[in-house]
Amino acid sequence: MKMNLCPETESVSPQKKRAIMEELVKGQEAATQLRVLLHNPFETDLSLSSHHLIAKVLTSFTQALSVINSSPLLPGSADGLGYQNLLLSGENGWSVPRSSNCPTSGDCSEKRSQKGGRGRYSRRKSALTWTKLSCTTDDNHAWRKYGQKEIVNSQFPRSYFRCSHKYDQGCQATKQVQRNQECPTMYQTTYTGIHTCSKATHSTTDSSNWESYLLNSDHDSILQDPPISSPTLTIKQEFLKDLTDHKPLEPSLLQI
DNA sequence: GGCAATTGACCGCTAGT
DNA sequence: ACTAGCGGTCAATTGCC
Numbered sequence: 514m515k516m517n518l519c520p521e522t523e524s525v526s527p528q529k530k531r532a533i534m535e536e537l538v539k540g541q542e543a544a545t546q547l548r549v550l551l552h553n554p555f556e557t558d559l560s561l562s563s564h565h566l567i568a569k570v571l572t573s574f575t576q577a578l579s580v581i582n583s584s585p586l587l588p589g590s591a592d593g594l595g596y597q598n599l600l601l602s603g604e605n606g607w608s609v610p611r612s613s614n615c616p617t618s619g620d621c622s623e624k625r626s627q628k629g630g631r632g633r634y635s636r637r638k639s640a641l642t643w644t645k646l647s648c649t650t651d652d653n654h655a656w657r658k659y660g661q662k663e664i665v666n667s668q669f670p671r672s673y674f675r676c677s678h679k680y681d682q683g684c685q686a687t688k689q690v691q692r693n694q695e696c697p698t699m700y701q702t703t704y705t706g707i708h709t710c711s712k713a714t715h716s717t718t719d720s721s722n723w724e725s726y727l728l729n730s731d732h733d734s735i736l737q738d739p740p741i742s743s744p745t746l747t748i749k750q751e752f753l754k755d756l757t758d759h760k761p762l763e764p765s766l767l768q769i
Numbered sequence: 770g771g772c773a774a775t776t777g778a779c780c781g782c783t784a785g786t
Numbered sequence: 787a788c789t790a791g792c793g794g795t796c797a798a799t800t801g802c803c
Contacts, residue, residue, distance in 0.1 A: 657772095657773070657774090658773075658774060658775085659774090659794095659795070659796080659797095660775090660776085660794070660795060660796080661774090661775070661776075662792095662793065662794075662795095664792090664793080665791090665792065665793090671793085671794095673794070673795075675795095687794095689794090
């Protein structure tokens with residue numbers, strides 16, 4: 514499992530690196546089992562419930578993150594923060610801007626950032642959201658751009674997309690795309706809501722992978738869940754919380 | 770002409786006072 | 787409770803086919 518992390522992160526101590534890798538490998542294995550379970554719901558070992566596997570994935574990620582967070586020195590503060598931002602994300606799944614993005618210290622609302630900041634909020638979303646980090650913004654769906662905003666302390670603007678079938682089919686899916694600050698060649702895409710439309714464009718993507726398999730709305734009968742096993746995925750905190758609290762997600766999501 | 774992107778304005782949410 | 791500030795969305799305008 515190769516995480517799409519920036520090269521800067523490579524100077525983490527070897528032991529922690531190994532610990533992180535072990536946890537991520539565990540998570541990958543659990544995710545793989547989950548994939549098998551989803552592909553062959555009737556042929557797999559029934560003792561492996563989806564809930565159990567999801568819990569395993571999340572536990573592995575949590576362990577990996579705690580190892581990361583326990584690192585007092587992630588190389589070159591800015592890089593380290595970037596690494597954490599990449600994985601932990603802010604409350605709303607986006608990297609919380611840090612002072613490292615403001616070369617001229619003391620400016621750029623740094624004081625606000627330290628306390629969370631007035632007005633810095635994550636709009637409550639009733640719909641499921643998840644974040645994906647990828648070198649492309651392309652997926653198997655047709656999107657219509659409806660807005661773009663400069664984000665405070667963020668080097669790149671954020672673009673807002675809604676499903677092209679919002680009005681003809683009432684599809685509520687939206688996504689936000691923002692270039693990653695640490696790796697400008699990467700795009701951080703936050704998906705909100707699930708495609709209920711029946712049409713999807715079939716543009717060229719890495720559609721052979723699990724992620725696009727799940728995102729492809731042609732698989733209407735398939736769980737359109739966040740691509741849990743995607744190596745480039747950052748699962749949103751909200752989603753994690755939903756899972757760990759065993760709160761009912763979208764009713765249709767976990768009925769495997 | 771139709772569709773999609775752009776962009777300024779507005780609104781809602783959150784936190785400080 | 788009020789206010790400031792930010793993020794998200796709307797809608798008019800612009801550009802492209």
